[in-house]
Structure formats: C-alpha cells, structure tokens
Amino acid sequence: MKKVLIAILLLGLLPHASADYIHWVDFRLSAPVLRSALELDMASQGGEQPLDWIDILALAAAWRGGTGVTVADTQRAAQALRGDTPPERLPGMAGRYFSYYREAYGAALGGLVGHFAIRRTDPQTGEAEWIPAYGLKAFSPIAAGYFWSHYPDFGAQRSYGYARPHLGNDILGALGTPICAVEGGTVEALGWNRYGGWRIGIRSDDRKRYYYYAHLRKDTPYAEGLAVGQRVQAGEVIGFMGRTGYSAQENVNNIETVHLHFGLQLIFDESQKECDSEIWIDVYPIIELLASHCSSVARDPQTGRWERLYPYCDLDAEPIRSAAAR
Template sequence: MAIIVLAALVLLFSVSAGQKVITASAESSSTIKWAEFNVPLAAMQRALKLDIQTHATATPLHFVDALAFLATKYGGNWNRYRSADLDALLARLKNGETMQSITAGMKNYSYFDQVYAAVLGNAVGNYATGAGGNYTVQYGLKLFSPIAAGYGYGHYDDFGTSRSFGFSRRHLGNDLMGTVGTPICAVESGYVEELGWNKYGGWRIGIRSFDKKRYYYYAHLRQGHPYRTGLAVGEAVQAGEVIGYLGMTGYSAKEDVNGMNKPHLHFGMQLIFNDSQRESNNEIWIDVYNIVNFLAQNRSHVVKNGSDYDRATDFLDLRYLLYYE
C-alpha cells in the first residue's frame, strides 16, 4: 500500500475497486416501519473476513449483501446460521453467478438488504490512516467501538428491559458499565445532530451518519466535563474520534446531576428510513448488543491532551472530506 498525501485522497477513494457504495436516500425505503437486528457475532465476523478477502477480486462478496442473503435464507431465524452457507455463496459467485441472479427468486431479500444496509451500510470500505500529512489507504472495518482502547467495560443484552423513571418504557439501547472519565468515541463518521441535557439521558450526544440512515445516541456522560472541548451541533466527527466521557448523569430535570446508580454509557442506534420517523411514535431502535461485541475488535487508541483525549492516529473517511466541500 502506497503512502499518499491528503490532496490525493478523494481521487483514490473514488476509483478504488471493490467497495459497495450505499447511495439510496433516507426517503427511498419509507415503507419500512419495523426492523430488528439479530445477526450473531460469528456471522458478522465471517462476512467481514470474506468481504476483505474478496473485495479486490473479480467476485467480491459484499458484507451487507452476504448477511441479507443469509437472513432471507433463514427466514430471519439466525439460530440456523452455519459458516458453510457463506462459503457456499462465495463459491456460487466464483462459478459465474451474480448476487442479482442468486437472490432474484428470494422473497424478502429486498427487505433484509434495505434493513441491513441501514444498519451496516457504511461499516466496510476504504479509509485512510496516518499522520503528518502522509496517509495509507486501506480497506476494511470503518466503525469503532464506542469505548476507547485500554479501558475496561462490561455489558449484557439489556435491550427491551423495563425502565420506570418518568414513565414506564422499554430500554432502547445497550448499557456499557465502566469508569467515570473513560473516553467515548464516535462509532461512525457523521455530524453532531443533538448535544446537551436531557432529564432521562443526562448529558448526551446524538450523531447522525452522513447517509442519514443511522442516529447514534450516547447518554449519561460525565458530570462537569461531558464532551470533548469545543464539540458543537453541526460539527462533523470521524469514526473513532473522542467525543465525550463516560459518566452517570441523568434522571433529573436539573442539569449536571448524577442521577444514575452506576457509571455507564447508554449506547443506542435508531434506523431512519424516512425523516418523519426521527422523533415520533414510529421510531425504530435496534438491539446493538452484538454490534458492540463486533466492534470490540476495532477500538480507538487515544492519548491525553490537557483536559481531553485525542486519538493517537488520524483516520480519514471520504464522506467526512466531502461534508466540508
């Protein structure tokens, strides 16, 4: 892989082979009113490995397409998952079939493909890393764990459990238990859509993906200094960039109150097929437990910088570069 300067990145990204580009607008799938994500960790890991291995070949097996194929084959029942089914799919592609021909007669493939593209459409592709103006273009997983490297945390699948503060409701995220001050990182490149106090989530950040299909919610951030200094609504952030710090704020109408019993990050993901779903009774939140486990393989290394932390190595995403053009 050649070392390149920043000025050439856009050209290199745009002509790189093997990356599936998700171009559908947020309005194109407005008929989808309900979705779930129950893909097991093993399936995501295997699909990622095959995507990376084949992306520069004549028969690439794209991450999202592979998972959507299996979901359709299993009728959504991922208890039937076998890694051999992915190997068989790749063999069919190598024998000259295409994903279009393979899935042509599969009922519900389009549905699963749209849902999984909404969840993971920007998970795999080209990016660049480096420092000092010199960058290396790479292909692979572009998403990061919300917890920085070197910091411990624990969690279990608590999606859907009951919550009672304010009113009775379901828990629409995954609580990652950790230590106050742990650096919290952006999972995906995007822009800050919400920032500030909420009596349920305390200090929280809402980041929208650049394709507008995902809204990431990070809540219960640290008392006193919840965010990276200078973070503002409308600002673009890179995947793996430090955005805030783990805490225990919330459950209070008064700002900057530690109303939680234990320090943790509430991390959630909302799918948005139509902007009318963004803040409504039709919101679609998915279980991110397996996604958090999947992203544990890609944790951002950080270094202290005064009262804040910065990532140790630059990460550049084409969509971030285009945001400011």
C-alpha cells in the first residue's frame, strides 16, 4: 500500500503542497460502481440523511487509493456517511484524501445527477404537465432508438500527425445518427479540426467539464442554428455522426469507420484549457452509465429541425417557468 501511495504522489494524482489546483485526475471507476453510488443516492432522497453519490465515490476511492473500487466499497461508504463523523475527519486514508477525491470526482461527474422535469401530455385530456424527478439528468450522446457499440479504447495509440494516446471513447454507429449533448452548457468550439474533423466543444455551466464531440458528418455536421456562444440543453440534438477528419482540408472523410469520438476534459484552472498538460479522463464507464438514459428525438417534417419528443427542464439550472416559455 505504501508503494501505491508513493507512486500516486509522484504521478501527481494527489495534491501537492505547492499546488493551488488539481493537475491530474486518474478516473478509474467502473460503470457498476457508478451505478451503485447513484442508486444509493437516489434511495436516500427524501429521508433523514440524503446522500450524495459523489461523496460516496470519493470516500470509497480514498480508502482504495483511487483504484479497485468495488460496489461493496460504495455500500460501506454510504454507511459511513450516515454516521456522525464528517468524512474529512475519518481516520487513516479516508480523512486524508477524501477532499481531493471529492473535488476531482465532483469536476468529472458534477452535472450528471440532480433535479429535472419532463413535460408529458396526457393522451386522454391532451393537457401537458411538467413532471419533476430526481436522478440522472444527463443523457447518452447517442439519441434513443439508434444502434451503437463501443469498447474501452482510452489511451490506445494514434499515429495521424504524431504518435499520441487516444483521449476519448469511440462510439460506432450509422452515418447521420443524431448526437445529443450529454450535459447542458455553452458551445465553445465549432468548426473544423484536422484531427477531429467537424467537431463541437461544449463547456458545462460550472466550467469544470469540456465535452468534445468529433468526426461529425460531412456537409451537414451540425444541428440547424448551432453556434458558438449558444447554450444547449442536456439531450438536445447538436450534430450527426460521420467520419470526417485526419486532414488539413475541410469537409473531408479521411476516417475509415463511421463513429463519434467523445471526450471529456476536466478544467480546474483556465490555464489548463489549451496546454500540453490537459486533463482528459476515460469516459467509457460514464457512457455505460448513460446508455439506458437516451434522449427521444425526431425530425420535424415541416421545419426539418430535430426536436426532443419530451420537453426537458434542468431544475438545478432554471425554473420550470423559463422552460415553459421556450
């Protein structure tokens, strides 16, 4: 265990005394672990001691040094968090490293769970009603009803331009598959990149997460009207799957396989946004978690615009009256 902690410190996975923000995050939580923490969180809501899934994950990771966290660890962490001792004051590794993992995982997962509402229409009366709920409020990057597949490929080697690790997850599917914003935020990047082809970069509202969607469709890569500076909602169609990229020339299909490259960069300080030490994490388990939470969308035959079938409101970001006005 001592060797593991020394290695972590040398790699910068835990905070240095001289650092005023986190410089690296080694995100090694499996989808079952994420799902377990989420279920414990949701089951506790409305009770005397509501739990936060990120607190659960942070405490479990503090015990394990960030690796090998199990479902049993999340259950143990939930039990400990129900006690009278704050996690920062627990003995041993838990108290020492909880704050670090809480900040790191909060940056990675902070916008995925919370309060939201879906507007549904009663088929008998025709009246629409906003139905509030708590749970996953983020969506899969692939719209509901479209086949896709993926496998763990974070860190695999890429050679176009220069040798480098793959800093995302490739999701394979059919040409033109609607791509949805995983989380609400503001469009920061739009246009051509020689590596990513037509791509979109969206920053979360708390500015901790930068979502990167690349290799979008040739000719019509984006949803109509999408622009830099625009705010988008979780589950909103932002573009379409393709195979553009690997070319200095715009609008070229140089990727052999149709797929979406989906990446997530964590930003603790603005100096990390465009630099040689950017923090990209493995999103494979996050995509697995969101796989059953897809946005239902359809193309309006009159306007040609893609719209979600059920209007959505992120209650942590806006009141229902604002959503109803849209």
